[in-house]
Amino acid sequence: MERSIREMMTNDQTSRSQFIRSLIDPRRDINDECGYPETEEMTAEMYRDLYDREAIAARVVEVMPRESWQISPRVFETEDVENTTPFELALRELSKSLGGKGWFVGTQGDPLWSWLERVDVLSGIGTYGVLLLGLDDGLAMSEPAVGLNEKGENINAPEQKLLFIRAFDESLAVITATENDKENPRFGQPTTYQITVNNQDQDASSSHVFDTTTIDVHWTRVIHVADNRGSSQLFGVPRMLHVLNRLWDLRKLYSGSAEMYWRGAFPGFSLETLPEVAGETTVDLSAMRTSM
Numbered sequence: 001m002e003r004s005i006r007e008m009m010t011n012d013q014t015s016r017s018q019f020i021r022s023l024i025d026p027r028r029d030i031n032d033e034c035g036y037p038e039t040e041e042m043t044a045e046m047y048r049d050l051y052d053r054e055a056i057a058a059r060v061v062e063v064m065p066r067e068s069w070q071i072s073p074r075v076f077e078t079e080d081v082e083n084t085t086p087f088e089l090a091l092r093e094l095s096k097s098l099g100g101k102g103w104f105v106g107t108q109g110d111p112l113w114s115w116l117e118r119v120d121v122l123s124g125i126g127t128y129g130v131l132l133l134g135l136d137d138g139l140a141m142s143e144p145a146v147g148l149n150e151k152g153e154n155i156n157a158p159e160q161k162l163l164f165i166r167a168f169d170e171s172l173a174v175i176t177a178t179e180n181d182k183e184n185p186r187f188g189q190p191t192t193y194q195i196t197v198n199n200q201d202q203d204a205s206s207s208h209v210f211d212t213t214t215i216d217v218h219w220t221r222v223i224h225v226a227d228n229r230g231s232s233q234l235f236g237v238p239r240m241l242h243v244l245n246r247l248w249d250l251r252k253l254y255s256g257s258a259e260m261y262w263r264g265a266f267p268g269f270s271l272e273t274l275p276e277v278a279g280e281t282t283v284d285l286s287a288m289r290t291s292m
Contacts, residue, residue: 035252036245044126044171047238050247051125057247061239065120072113094162112165119167123225126170127235131223132195134164142192145220151185152220172196175234176216189234190224193217 031038037046050057077085091112098111115131123129137146137160144150147157177192197213226236240247271288 031245034245034248036248039241039244042238042241042244044169047126047240048169048171050240054247054251056250057240060243060247061124062121065117065124069113069117069120072110098162098165115165115167119223119225120227122167122169123227123236124239126238128173128224128226129167129169130173130193130195130225132166132168132173132217133162133221133223134166135221136161136163141221142216142218144218148220150179150191166197168195173222186219190219190222192219193222 030036051061052058075088075091077087095111098115119129119131133145135145139146146160147155149155172195174194175190175192176194177190179186179189179191181187193216195215195217197215224234226232226234228237228239229235230237271283273283
């Protein structure tokens, strides 16, 4: 009896070991056999498509930002509530200008926090997101903002007004040039972005006609946001990456169940008569086919 139990335990352990070895066996490609895309094959557009079309994928991206931004932060320079500092006044005016004209007057800073929440979400779809700053300096977006040099140092920046803010995910804000000077503190960081504005493919109201515009933007007019950064200061880890295989499993499960039923359901019609007149009724099959 003892010998039989020992053999059963040995067989069980051997089966588990063989299963584990099959997972790490270089002769087996689990991703390929299960239909999972390789990590390097995933593009910003593919992550965006998952986010747009899969509810669980969207929840993975949004859960932390939505929970974190439920309560708007309070920004103050001093604890003296009777004294409003110039900074606090400027923040209040910025909130009003970004929100535009309206009948509703919300909490101070609401439009600003709304934009920050949006870029928090968008930066987690791919490896980064950006905030585009619209300044009233009268220069083209491709030119450096007044007051900053190429090293990002302040050179007597004049007082400027922030006209607007726009948020974009990685698929709409492509890095086209980086700093190559090793003597520059910004070595390896972006110098130019190519931003697509009014992209119909990602617009909820894409049934309307918009002019899709692509503009070159200098880095001084952009705030680069990267979440879950590791060895890179520039690119973060997409929030969907760690659960990507499970998201693919869900796609196969949900779509496979519906497709299996659709293909396996009996594609026919059942024509019946009342039971009490069944024996007295003559069915004209030819007329039925014609009427159908």
